[in-house]
Amino acid sequence: MNQTTSVSDPSPVEKYRNNFLKEVEANVEEGDWVKMCMQCGVCSGSCPLGSAWAHPPQELFMMIRAGQREEVLRSESMWMCTSCYSCVVRCPRELPIMHIMHGLANYANRLGLAPKMNPTKRFAKLFWDNIAATGRVNESRLSIKLYFMNGLVSGIKTAFAMRKVGLGMLKTHRLNLIGFFRAGGIKEKNQLQQMLNKAYEIEDKRKGLS
Amino acid sequence: MTNEVKVAAYMCKGCGLGERLDTKLLVDIAQSEGGVSICKSHDYLCSSDGIATIRDDIDNQGVTHVVIGACSRRSKTEAFNFSATDAGRVGAADEATKGVAVARANLREGVIWSQPDSDDARELTQDMANDYVRMACAEAKFMQQPVADPERGANKRILVVGGGISGITAALESAKAGYEVLLVEKTAHLGGWTKTFHRRLPAKEPYAHPHDNDIDELVNQIEVAANITVFLNATLTKTSGAPGQFSVDITTESGATVTENVGALVQASGFTRYDASQLPEFGYGKSPDVVDQIELEALAKSANGPNGEGGIARPSDGKMVESVVFVQCAGQRSDKPGHLPYCSGYCCNVSIKQAMYFKDQNPDIDTNVIYTDLRTPGNSEDFYRSAQLKGVVFTNGTVNKIEVNKIEVNKVGTEGDQLSVNFHDHILDQDAITHADLVVLATGQVPNSGVDIESKIPDANDRADNTAGQSAQVKVSVESILNLDYRQGRDLPHLKHGFSDSHFICFPYETRRTGIYTCGPVRRPMDIVQSIEDATGAAMKAIQAVEGAAMGRAAHPRSGDLSYPSFRKEGCTQCKRCTVECPFGAIDEDENHYPVFNESRCRRCGTCMGACPVRVISFENYSVDTVGQQIKAVDMPDEFDEKPRILILACENDAYPALDMAAHNRIEYNAFVRIIPVRCLGSVNLIWVTDAINAGFDGIMMMGCKKGEDYQCHFVSGSELAHERMSKINDTLSQLQLEPERVQTYEVEITDIERVPKLINDYAAKIDEIGMNPFKGF
Ligand code: SF4
Ligand code: SF4
Ligand code: SF4
Ligand code: SF4
Numbered sequence: 003m004n005q006t007t008s009v010s011d012p013s014p015v016e017k018y019r020n021n022f023l024k025e026v027e028a029n030v031e032e033g034d035w036v037k038m039c040m041q042c043g044v045c046s047g048s049c050p051l052g053s054a055w056a057h058p059p060q061e062l063f064m065m066i067r068a069g070q071r072e073e074v075l076r077s078e079s080m081w082m083c084t085s086c087y088s089c090v091v092r093c094p095r096e097l098p099i100m101h102i103m104h105g106l107a108n109y110a111n112r113l114g115l116a117p118k119m120n121p122t123k124r125f126a127k128l129f130w131d132n133i134a135a136t137g138r139v140n141e142s143r144l145s146i147k148l149y150f151m152n153g154l155v156s157g158i159k160t161a162f163a164m165r166k167v168g169l170g171m172l173k174t175h176r177l178n179l180i181g182f183f184r185a186g187g188i189k190e191k192n193q194l195q196q197m198l199n200k201a202y203e204i205e206d207k208r209k210g211l212s
Numbered sequence: 213m214t215n216e217v218k219v220a221a222y223m224c225k226g227c228g229l230g231e232r233l234d235t236k237l238l239v240d241i242a243q244s245e246g247g248v249s250i251c252k253s254h255d256y257l258c259s260s261d262g263i264a265t266i267r268d269d270i271d272n273q274g275v276t277h278v279v280i281g282a283c284s285r286r287s288k289t290e291a292f293n294f295s296a297t298d299a300g301r302v303g304a305a306d307e308a309t310k311g312v313a314v315a316r317a318n319l320r321e322g323v324i325w326s327q328p329d330s331d332d333a334r335e336l337t338q339d340m341a342n343d344y345v346r347m348a349c350a351e352a353k354f355m356q357q358p359v360a361d362p363e364r365g366a367n368k369r370i371l372v373v374g375g376g377i378s379g380i381t382a383a384l385e386s387a388k389a390g391y392e393v394l395l396v397e398k399t400a401h402l403g404g405w406t407k408t409f410h411r412r413l414p415a416k417e418p419y420a421h422p423h424d425n426d427i428d429e430l431v432n433q434i435e436v437a438a439n440i441t442v443f444l445n446a447t448l449t450k451t452s453g454a455p456g457q458f459s460v461d462i463t464t465e466s467g468a469t470v471t472e473n474v475g476a477l478v479q480a481s482g483f484t485r486y487d488a489s490q491l492p493e494f495g496y497g498k499s500p501d502v503v504d505q506i507e508l509e510a511l512a513k514s515a516n517g518p519n520g521e522g523g524i525a526r527p528s529d530g531k532m533v534e535s536v537v538f539v540q541c542a543g544q545r546s547d548k549p550g551h552l553p554y555c556s557g558y559c560c561n562v563s564i565k566q567a568m569y570f571k572d573q574n575p576d577i578d579t580n581v582i583y584t585d586l587r588t589p590g591n592s593e594d595f596y597r598s599a600q601l602k603g604v605v606f607t608n609g610t611v612n613k614i615e616v617n618k619i620e621v622n623k624v625g626t627e628g629d630q631l632s633v634n635f636h637d638h639i640l641d642q643d644a645i646t647h648a649d650l651v652v653l654a655t656g657q658v659p660n661s662g663v664d665i666e667s668k669i670p671d672a673n674d675r676a677d678n679t680a681g682q683s684a685q686v687k688v689s690v691e692s693i694l695n696l697d698y699r700q701g702r703d704l705p706h707l708k709h710g711f712s713d714s715h716f717i718c719f720p721y722e723t724r725r726t727g728i729y730t731c732g733p734v735r736r737p738m739d740i741v742q743s744i745e746d747a748t749g750a751a752m753k754a755i756q757a758v759e760g761a762a763m764g765r766a767a768h769p770r771s772g773d774l775s776y777p778s779f780r781k782e783g784c785t786q787c788k789r790c791t792v793e794c795p796f797g798a799i800d801e802d803e804n805h806y807p808v809f810n811e812s813r814c815r816r817c818g819t820c821m822g823a824c825p826v827r828v829i830s831f832e833n834y835s836v837d838t839v840g841q842q843i844k845a846v847d848m849p850d851e852f853d854e855k856p857r858i859l860i861l862a863c864e865n866d867a868y869p870a871l872d873m874a875a876h877n878r879i880e881y882n883a884f885v886r887i888i889p890v891r892c893l894g895s896v897n898l899i900w901v902t903d904a905i906n907a908g909f910d911g912i913m914m915m916g917c918k919k920g921e922d923y924q925c926h927f928v929s930g931s932e933l934a935h936e937r938m939s940k941i942n943d944t945l946s947q948l949q950l951e952p953e954r955v956q957t958y959e960v961e962i963t964d965i966e967r968v969p970k971l972i973n974d975y976a977a978k979i980d981e982i983g984m985n986p987f988k989g990f
Contacts, residue, residue, distance in 0.1 A: 018646035
């Protein structure tokens with residue numbers, strides 16, 4: 003099970019009350035759909051990966067209703083969603099399950115509760131930092147950062163293993179090595195920063211985050 | 213009946229009969245062996261020309277009985293109907309041309325369509341046809357065209373017992389159709405449980421919110437209706453008679469009794485509330501904050517009264533409820549002693565509705581419905597979704613225990629109760645506790661169906677699980693509702709758990725007492741919408757009953773039948789078998805213990821005829837003779853012919869149609885069988901078995917409907933009784949040194965189209981194995 007459950011909740015929520023459900027409704031993208039789940043389990047049965055997770059979607063939604071705030075927000079499960087849409091097309095209650103999974107992950111991240119070493123989370127952060135810096139994705143920098151995410155040795159190993167793919171991409175001009183040294187990106191990068199900061203500010207205010 | 217009998221037979225050559233059979237031979241047999249005075253063949257007997265030929269002989273040659281050698285009796289029923297009051301012609305005058313009795317030789321389905329079309333098979337196929345012609349001629353001679361019972365009653369007033377939503381609906385619907393109605397209610401006012409409800413479940417689009425309770429409007433309609441008489445504080449103290457001529461004593465609380473005559477009754481005696489004090493584990497009785505659904509309605513009604521917005525207060529100390537837990541299936545769907553073993557079916561919806569009372573008033577109130585299966589059939593699924601949208605939380609779990617603790621309430625300083633709901637969450641597979649100001653138990657409905665007239669004291673030989681089932685059953689009220697003065701008991705027979713018996717699959721509105729119809733929760737647990745629909749159906753049945761009774765016609769399943777049992781008192785030994793075995797309580801007893809037949813109560817199943825050991829009961833067109841003579845008419849080849857004969861007595865409701873349909877599908881079966889349809893296996897008299905053995909039949913197959921608890925028998929217990937009687941025949945067979953396999957009983961469904969031919973062929977193989985009947989030729 004989830005190792006993070008041992009972290010005690012600073013303000014214990016009364017279990018099986020609406021509190022956490024309401025929080026999710028207010029703060030999680032598509033979170034107002036959670037209450038519509040009828041616990042049929044079709045999503046969990048359809049998810050190609052769910053059986054490998056601590057909490058497949060149906061269970062996460064029940065945990066939300068049960069007020070298991072810490073367990074949900076510290077869970078790795080929603081980070082593992084590959085956006086395959088299997089659950090969404092099958093849910094008889096038409097819940098946008100996949101979006102809720104990402105919404106939960108995002109919300110947990112904003113609260114700083116997301117599991118620190120989760121690879122999906124770390125890649126997501128690399129990607130965001132990469133695109134937010136210049137307004138464009140710099141693929142060479144992103145791949146290098148990803149390869150060396152777990153340290154020098156494993157980075158070299160990964161790069162070596164991927165060398166054929168990399169060379170192929172270079173030959174077909176799918177990868178621009180110059181980009182690694184020249185940042186590039188959009189004009190007026192500082193305006194992008196201003197926009198992003200404003201967006202953070204609005205979201206924080208709405209969700210009551212610091 | 214003293215009239216001269218003149219039988220005419222007609223052989224059809226259509227549908228391939230002419231090519232496959234020697235029609236001339238059939239005509240000869242009808243004349244020489246069947247002894248008919250006129251016999252003709254026709255290329256297409258059911259054509260207008262064919263019918264005209266028959267009509268002409270009836271009108272001008274004085275023909276009284278007709279034998280049709282053509283298709284099954286289930287085909288062309290209208291064309292070959294020469295009765296006076298033909299069911300198709302509503303209002304046909306009885307005094308019009310007197311009808312004639314018709315016997316049908318099933319040459320098409322029974323012979324050419326169930327036998328191979330080959331030169332090899334020709335001889336056996338013709339043998340079959342010859343026998344069916346002999347049998348039909350024999351049957352015809354012993355039949356009479358039935359005429360309606362001259363003592364039938366024609367009272368068309370309808371009495372409704374129970375003034376709840378079902379009774380009110382039945383009364384209003386009957387009145388609207390132009391019938392005079394008497395409505396008898398036990399309490400001082402109309403409206404029943406429905407009157408105590410704050411709001412109703414939605415009955416129309418968009419099925420999203422509770423509806424206003426419109427019961428007062430309905431009660432008002434009753435009060436202003438010119439043709440409805442209401443008796444309040446009144447019960448039935450005696451009900452006697454029969455459809456079209458019931459006599460009912462209505463006694464009011466004061467003791468005054470009036471006697472009224474009515475044509476039919478509707479019993480809408482509803483339900484009694486399940487006694488929640490049998491659920492101490494849920495804290496019921498320990499805290500006033502644990503209520504059942506009916507009590508919650510009262511709380512909601514008083515809280516939301518005329519001025520509305522008050523919200524619902526906690527009974528223990530008056531604090532506004534902030535959290536409420538609904539416990540589904542409380543004491544239901546459980547085999548614990550004292551619990552209801554069934555699902556009441558409506559309580560999931562009611563909890564949803566009641567959770568909305570809270571959410572609609574204040575969305576911040578926590579409402580948690582703890583369920584194992586949420587049963588929201590049909591449009592209720594929208595209602596469920598609407599509740600989710602309103603924020604009602606649904607938790608899949610089982611509540612094990614509710615603890616009650618006293619707590620201080622700061623504001624008013626009084627003591628309130630704190631409820632801890634212990635449950636198991638089935639999704640997260642964990643035990644959990646949630647606290648609530650109020651707990652609502654979804655307890656179910658217990659039918660208010662009067663005395664269980666068939667209740668047996670479980671005897672020591674009963675199977676263990678059987679007795680366990682008995683003890684798990686709920687005790688039902690022992691006060692009679694109808695006080696019938698029928699020999700078989702004061703109330704309607706129950707099916708299970710106290711719900712009244714009906715043929716649930718084929719004609720659910722019928723009960724086992726003709727002219728008395730049940731509706732609402734006395735039939736099965738129901739909500740308001742279902743009760744209204746049910747009561748409307750019962751009103752229509754009651755109307756059908758009074759109209760049918762006035763014409764002397766039978767109710768389901770032999771609807772329209774004019775025949776009725778008559779009995780020869782001189783021969784009766786007062787053995788009481790008929791009075792005991794009649795599945796419909798139609799037979800009473802006079803002071804000398806002779807049976808008294810109530811023709812309008814009778815369903816014409818013939819069970820009494822099958823039961824009678826001295827064979828004094830008969831119908832004009834169905835009797836020990838009409839079948840017995842057919843058995844004797846079969847031409848019996850001697851034992852060296854290697855042509856065995858197997859008699860099949862097939863129930864006309866399921867087995868015979870299945871055989872016909874097998875023939876429609878050209879599924880072939882053994883050519884040695886001779887099939888006789890019977891009204892019900894219950895009508896099979898043992899003398900027929902003896903007759904068949906004596907006549908040289910090598911085996912007898914009896915096919916009836918499914919018996920037992922989930923019976924499909926159209927006459928409820930006929931098939932069961934037949935199986936029982938036949939099980940006793942083994943002794944007799946062994947005394948005669950006959951193998952028990954010579955007489956076999958089968959349960960056959962109408963869908964057994966492929967199975968029945970197989971049963972026949974297997975049985976024929978078995979007979980082949982054990983050899984011919986040693987009594988052949990004696
Ligand atoms: S498929 Fe939809 S309704 Fe079913 S459990 Fe998953 S989210 Fe809930
Ligand atoms: S979209 Fe995500 S949660 Fe849904 S089935 Fe695919 S991986 Fe599973
Ligand atoms: S309707 Fe619902 S609460 Fe009532 S017995 Fe059935 S499942 Fe239980
Ligand atoms: S025919 Fe059937 S219903 Fe009628 S009296 Fe006999 S047993 Fe009863």
